[in-house]
Amino acid sequence: xxxxxxxxxxxxxxEILKGVDLKVNVGExxxxxxxxxSGKSTLAQVLAGRETYRVTEGEVLYDGKNLLEMAPEERxxxxxxxxxxxxxxxxxxxxxxxxxxxxxxxxxxxxLEELDAMEFLTLVKQKIxxxxxxxxxxxxxxxxxxxxxxxxxxxxxxxxxxxxxLCIMDETDSGLDIDALKIVANGVNALRTPERAIVVIxxxxxxxxxxxxxxxxxxxxxxxxxxGGKELALELEEKGYAWVEEEARAxxxx
Amino acid sequence: MIAVTQERDHYLESFAxxxxxxxxxxxxxxxxxxRAAIARxxxxxxxxxxxxxxxxxxxxxIAQISFQLAGDAHIELAPRDIEQLTFPGPRDIQLxxxxxxxxxxxxxxxxxxxxxxxRSLAQAFRDDRDVLEQHLTRYxxxxxxxxxxxxxxxMEDGAFIHxxxxxVVEEPIRLLxxxxxxxxxxxxxxxxxxxxxxDSQAVIVEDYVSLDxxxxxxxxxxxxxxxxxxxxxxxxxxxxxxxAFNVSTLRVEQGRSSSVxxxxxxxxxxxxxxxxxxxxxxxxxxxxxxxxxMGTGRQHMDNFMLVEHASPHCDSRQFYQGILDEQSHGxxxxxxxxxxxxxxxxxxxxxxxxxxxxxxQIDTKPQLEIYADDVKCTHGATIGQIDEDAIFYLxxxxxxxxxxxxxxxxxxxxESLERMKVESIRKHLQALVAQWLxxxxxxxxxx
Numbered sequence: 001x002x003x004x005x006x007x008x009x010x011x012x013x014x015e016i017l018k019g020v021d022l023k024v025n026v027g028e029x030x031x032x033x034x035x036x037x038s039g040k041s042t043l044a045q046v047l048a049g050r051e052t053y054r055v056t057e058g059e060v061l062y063d064g065k066n067l068l069e070m071a072p073e074e075r076x077x078x079x080x081x082x083x084x085x086x087x088x089x090x091x092x093x094x095x096x097x098x099x100x101x102x103x104x105x106x107x108x109x110x111x112l113e114e115l116d117a118m119e120f121l122t123l124v125k126q127k128i129x130x131x132x133x134x135x136x137x138x139x140x141x142x143x144x145x146x147x148x149x150x151x152x153x154x155x156x157x158x159x160x161x162x163x164x165x166l167c168i169m170d171e172t173d174s175g176l177d178i179d180a181l182k183i184v185a186n187g188v189n190a191l192r193t194p195e196r197a198i199v200v201i202x203x204x205x206x207x208x209x210x211x212x213x214x215x216x217x218x219x220x221x222x223x224x225x226x227x228g229g230k231e232l233a234l235e236l237e238e239k240g241y242a243w244v245e246e247e248a249r250a251x252x253x254x
Numbered sequence: 255m256i257a258v259t260q261e262r263d264h265y266l267e268s269f270a271x272x273x274x275x276x277x278x279x280x281x282x283x284x285x286x287x288x289r290a291a292i293a294r295x296x297x298x299x300x301x302x303x304x305x306x307x308x309x310x311x312x313x314x315x316i317a318q319i320s321f322q323l324a325g326d327a328h329i330e331l332a333p334r335d336i337e338q339l340t341f342p343g344p345r346d347i348q349l350x351x352x353x354x355x356x357x358x359x360x361x362x363x364x365x366x367x368x369x370x371x372x373r374s375l376a377q378a379f380r381d382d383r384d385v386l387e388q389h390l391t392r393y394x395x396x397x398x399x400x401x402x403x404x405x406x407x408x409m410e411d412g413a414f415i416h417x418x419x420x421x422v423v424e425e426p427i428r429l430l431x432x433x434x435x436x437x438x439x440x441x442x443x444x445x446x447x448x449x450x451x452x453d454s455q456a457v458i459v460e461d462y463v464s465l466d467x468x469x470x471x472x473x474x475x476x477x478x479x480x481x482x483x484x485x486x487x488x489x490x491x492x493x494x495x496x497x498a499f500n501v502s503t504l505r506v507e508q509g510r511s512s513s514v515x516x517x518x519x520x521x522x523x524x525x526x527x528x529x530x531x532x533x534x535x536x537x538x539x540x541x542x543x544x545x546x547x548m549g550t551g552r553q554h555m556d557n558f559m560l561v562e563h564a565s566p567h568c569d570s571r572q573f574y575q576g577i578l579d580e581q582s583h584g585x586x587x588x589x590x591x592x593x594x595x596x597x598x599x600x601x602x603x604x605x606x607x608x609x610x611x612x613x614x615q616i617d618t619k620p621q622l623e624i625y626a627d628d629v630k631c632t633h634g635a636t637i638g639q640i641d642e643d644a645i646f647y648l649x650x651x652x653x654x655x656x657x658x659x660x661x662x663x664x665x666x667x668x669e670s671l672e673r674m675k676v677e678s679i680r681k682h683l684q685a686l687v688a689q690w691l692x693x694x695x696x697x698x699x700x701x
Contacts, residue, residue, distance in 0.1 A: 092665030
């Protein structure tokens, strides 16, 4: 479903991703772990279409199509969703209005009938309940004045509503207490189906206790230096990243 | 200097003719005030950018045009001519003015039986002399301000609204000022007097619109006297022609425990000056001053707020938002004066602006003068561009970029509109704002 080949990315003159390779098949859950500054968020943003980053080499295929050529909104319509590490507050834009605009844009692209206000509300209320999100959120401006936990839950709620095929979660677990973490995890697990792939980018192993990945990758200094099964996450939790760095260095020298 | 003298002489000559023409109209009692006002104008002349209160606004474009008084030139409009300009509910009271003159056939005034007076000022000159003598020209000082002086000298028509004690008028009272094409540029001096007796409540909308893209000058003064424990919501909607000039002064005198909201939306006009001047004269009064100005082309929009706290325990809140595109220029001056006895004053001022082009310009200037020692005064201003992070966020959810932009701009403007509590007015303004946006059509789709 997603194939990243030798991806090099710069921000300004600084090279952040230095040749990332990754293949994600439909139905799989991958976790990308790594210390601060390793390029995790950059990878997520590039996949979502952020224009402040410059791809200098490599390619990204999504369902065989060139993802990097698509505008962010096209990617969304094609089923790519990134849960933001820092969701943006948008004062004055009502959540309900925003969600309806997004949902109908995507439905239109998929050849589905657009929902009217009533149909939309029915759907939204049903989804919102299943995620334990407060319905009042719909009457507030997008993310405005939300707590950190509310913002993250709101991302998962949007994900559930828009039903993407490729979910990318950028440190959705950071800063959450255990209750909020469980809500987020339940939301993600509910989306875990054979038609969908999920990429969980995280700094900590904790979320992976609840969203158990099929594969774990370690991103270090702009490259994926190690891949393994779910046990790798536990090992990283226990031992930190130093030993992986060491291994990578040794491999580079060899 | 010669030019400046000519500019003044034009108005002085005009006044001499005006006095002659209006002699014997029963307004002799006003003559000393009119004369004092024109004399004061002769001394002051038009302000220049050397005047601190006019630092950012050059009124030469107004001063240089020899505007003619609209006079009695009769212009016949049919109700359908103004249909698209107005949005009255079935029970609304509406006064329509065409080129400054009350148009009875287009208006639906208050029924005379219910104690509420809503009629033209020209009519009130005949019928309500007592109330007029008590209030008219008592608040909007013409001594400091050339435009108020001109209005005071030349005022002939406008609205007179008197809400009796204890009366709550729920339906908005609308004053629609329509300008139509004329042979030569005209000036009108609409004068509105609003008197709310104790414990009363009213919503009043002043709407300035144009049927043609013409050069003219609306020089408006509204005085509002809000009695003890009364509630006034005042709306000013300025949609003049893009070649027109509008100088409006709203002067509010607030009694004890009164509550006033002044909402302003500026969309039209080549050069617009919006003066809002409440005086919290009685203890425990509150006022909300809320405004939105949206400029494009070479529009110039100057908002001049002067909030006077003259009594203890009063609250004032100012929120102004500006969106400026192309080469437009916006100004927000927020002056708060806390007089010596106005202890426990709580005054707050916020001005947020979005600049959409390199050439657009905003000047924002807070000014606090505090003579009491136990007060809370805060002010803040922001100037920014459209938030690219927010655009990306919206796009990443499937919304096309232009629609995302429209949503953001509308959202920014809507913060101001959401403070307007009367739904019919708010919805009308939301539609006007959406029309203003270049991508407004997309907004219709996504809303």
